[in-house]
Amino acid sequence: MPPSLPDGSADGEFPVGSLADVRNLFAAIGSRCRAIVQGRDETIALVLIAMFADGHVLLEDHPGSGKTTLAKGLGGAIRRPPQDQAVAAMRRIQFTPDLLPSDITGGMVFDAESKQFVFRAGPVFANVVLADEINRTSPKVQASLLEAMAEKQVTVDNQSYPLEDLFFVIATQNPLDLAGTYPLPRAQLDRFLFKIRMTYLSKEHEMEVLTRWRAVRQKPPTFAVSPATFLAARKLMLDAVQVSASIMECLCDIAANLRKDKRVALATSTRSLVVAMPALQARAMMHGRDYVSPADIKALAQPMFSHRLELLPGLKDADTVVAECCAPVIEAATRNSLAGK
Secondary structure, three states: OOOOOOOOOOOOOOOOOOHHHHHHHHHHHHHHHHHHOOOOHHHHHHHHHHHHOOOOEEEEOOOOOOHHHHHHHHHOOEOOOOOOOOOEEEEEEEOOOOOOOHHHHEEEEEEOOOOEEEEEEOOOOEEEEEEEOHHHOOHHHHHHHHHHHHHOEEEEOOEEEEOOOOOEEEEEEOOOOOOOOOOOOHHHHOOOOEEEEOOOOOHHHHHHHHHHHHHHHHOOOOOOEOHHHHHHHHHHHHHHOEOOHHHHHHHHHHHHHHHHOOOEEEOOOHHHHHHHHHHHHHHHHHOOOOEOOHHHHHHHHHHHHHHHOEEOOOOOOHHHHHHHHHHHHHHHHHHHHHOOO
């Protein structure tokens, strides 16, 4: 990251006039997150790719692995303009068995002054929403996020209320072998661009956490940008990074292989291919390219497709299925790109 990156002004200004500026912004937000969460560089990169691609992320691991800290660190990178505080930069929703849908979306409340019912927005009206332990609540409550994640709006009492263009959900869940958890339905899993499994830190990274935790708490990083700046960077990236017809064909061939694989009961949807393209563009931008390559598909295939598969009874290793179905397609695409086809 260049040493001249700003610390974040009062209104979150940041130059985004070129693809290099977008990459610098990506790096600056990544540095902010890495200063708070040690040993999670790969996870941070995937979360940022999803955010730049206008997707959502599901993080899975045991409690205490840094999922919530990462989400709060990313939320802190968004600075709302002082004159516009109607929407929060970041909100955390703790999912529990007794939660109600209105606790997330908001609801109608009686205003004593006007003597009318008015809509009171819920915590989902934020730029970054941390849905903490989303699998500890009932399917009815889980489903209250579906419309928000898919259409960036919520409907209450037959009235739709739009969310902001920068609306990003980081959901966390504990493994399903823990008591009191509800598996997410397939339709909701399909709303997440990535599912990322976070494993235990190495000894070296845990030592780094123990050494630096007090300093990070006393002096947290301050870099932040406005939602408008982030949206401008996203638009520039989507316009500047090219997705060739061969890359689109590669995605379709991977989907075809998954759908005809005998181990798969339910394969990837067309929607998963559509949302894959901006994710591939974000990774290409991250690596300094203005075009998507087969290497981007290879790097993102498993977190992008594995959670969308429903395997036959007795089978659990979706990552292996995705890898085996992707390998011949990516190999052929790589040979064709090298041959200039």
